[in-house]
Amino acid sequence: MGILPTKSLTVDDPLEAHGFVLSGVDKPIVLLALDWCEIRNGAYDEWRDALAKAAGTDPARILLSSLHQHDAPVTDSGAQDYLDQVGMSGELYDREFNADCIRRVIAAMKTSMATAIPVTHLGHGQAKVLHVASSRKIISPDGRVSFNRYSSSGGDKFLQDTDEGDIDPLLRTISFWNNDDPILALHSYATHPMSHYGKGAVSADFVGRARRLREQDDKHIAQVYVSGCSGDVTAGKYNDGTPAMRPLLADRLHTAMKAAWEATVKTPLTPAMISFRNVPLTLPFNDDPEFSRESLMQTLQDAARPERDRILAAMSLSSLDRIERGQPIDLVCVDFSVARIVLMPGESFVGYQQLAQKLSGDVMTMSIGYGECWPGYIPTQLAFDENFDHDWRWVAKSAAAPLETALRELLAKK
Numbered sequence: 001m002g003i004l005p006t007k008s009l010t011v012d013d014p015l016e017a018h019g020f021v022l023s024g025v026d027k028p029i030v031l032l033a034l035d036w037c038e039i040r041n042g043a044y045d046e047w048r049d050a051l052a053k054a055a056g057t058d059p060a061r062i063l064l065s066s067l068h069q070h071d072a073p074v075t076d077s078g079a080q081d082y083l084d085q086v087g088m089s090g091e092l093y094d095r096e097f098n099a100d101c102i103r104r105v106i107a108a109m110k111t112s113m114a115t116a117i118p119v120t121h122l123g124h125g126q127a128k129v130l131h132v133a134s135s136r137k138i139i140s141p142d143g144r145v146s147f148n149r150y151s152s153s154g155g156d157k158f159l160q161d162t163d164e165g166d167i168d169p170l171l172r173t174i175s176f177w178n179n180d181d182p183i184l185a186l187h188s189y190a191t192h193p194m195s196h197y198g199k200g201a202v203s204a205d206f207v208g209r210a211r212r213l214r215e216q217d218d219k220h221i222a223q224v225y226v227s228g229c230s231g232d233v234t235a236g237k238y239n240d241g242t243p244a245m246r247p248l249l250a251d252r253l254h255t256a257m258k259a260a261w262e263a264t265v266k267t268p269l270t271p272a273m274i275s276f277r278n279v280p281l282t283l284p285f286n287d288d289p290e291f292s293r294e295s296l297m298q299t300l301q302d303a304a305r306p307e308r309d310r311i312l313a314a315m316s317l318s319s320l321d322r323i324e325r326g327q328p329i330d331l332v333c334v335d336f337s338v339a340r341i342v343l344m345p346g347e348s349f350v351g352y353q354q355l356a357q358k359l360s361g362d363v364m365t366m367s368i369g370y371g372e373c374w375p376g377y378i379p380t381q382l383a384f385d386e387n388f389d390h391d392w393r394w395v396a397k398s399a400a401a402p403l404e405t406a407l408r409e410l411l412a413k414k
């Protein structure tokens with residue numbers, strides 16, 4: 001994760017890239033779900049530009065999302081440039097590894113495009129996930145609100161006993177079919193995907209394990225999993241961080257994947273039913289004094305400061321550069337008329353996913369989080385009002401309104 005004190009030492013299980021190319025509707029639409037933590041700024045552009053060129057489409061039509069596992073890369077080419085300048089090359093990520101991953105994904109994508117299968121039907125289904133997700137928000141016995149239920153807080157009796165709180169309990173599955181044959185299933189659930197992390201063992205964690213279990217159920221159906229908007233949702237209530245929890249959480253997610261599949265409603269899909277929409281989203285940069293360029297440069301250059309602070313400063317500078325050059329985020333919706341996919345940036349809180357579903361009424365709306373990740377946490381206005389804060393927040397406290405407005409515009413369009 002770049003800033004974790006322990007670098008990768010072993011590979012518990014490999015990180016994978018899964019996705020699809022949907023062609024025949026204007027230019028191709030590509031979805032790519034990576035078992036990485038976050039992709040930001042120039043690195044996000046590199047991935048999208050390279051895939052768009054190879055698929056013959058526009059970068060905005062590449063829906064790139066990280067699943068957000070924490071024993072996995074965080075990439076930001078601008079941040080790594082800043083680190084290179086102060087002798088910290090390779091500190092955030094390995095550029096050559098990143099470039100090689102892009103090449104390998106493009107090769108796989110081209111192979112899949114050469115063996116494309118006609119899609120005649122779209123399926124959509126949903127099911128509740130039991131005993132996985134819980135809100136980070138906790139109200140102490142004295143009435144104080146905090147957001148301290150992290151991924152493996154379940155060892156703490158109070159955090160274990162406290163209600164799940166405000167989550168979206170539904171796993172949503174969208175599937176593509178060739179008549180009676182299912183081709184691919186795309187699953188989304190809103191929770192941080194970690195059972196335990198930070199000791200240097202690379203892993204796709206319980207969400208990767210659930211996906212692999214589902215692949216074994218029927219080897220003919222491609223399985224893609226994405227994380228929903230889950231900045232404020234973790235497995236904390238149910239997970240004490242012991243290794244035994246990883247397969248248990250995976251089993252619970254896998255059970256919901258099967259249930260959502262069994263609940264699938266199939267509809268004939270025609271090109272006229274599919275539309276792609278994109279609203280450019282500009283979020284304000286964190287205006288706290290320590291996020292000024294001067295202060296960030298000081299931190300970056302100060303060899304006496306902890307490595308973590310200097311890496312975070314480089315990431316901040318890269319995002320500040322982006323803000324100053326006026327590059328918006330693509331807030332994207334793929335609308336299949338009977339179901340929708342919405343790609344949101346960074347660690348958008350689950351409230352945005354709930355809003356997207358509300359704005360879509362009865363049309364099942366799958367929100368995907370962790371698209372362009374420079375913003376870090378994007379709290380809702382309520383969470384800002386309740387003083388949510390964290391050093392993984394790059395947006396100003398006025399960021400909720402522009403995201404909400406952009407979502408309304410995106411989902412009101414027909």
Ligand SMILES: [Zn+2]
Pocket residue numbers: 068192231347
């Ligand atoms: Zn996170």
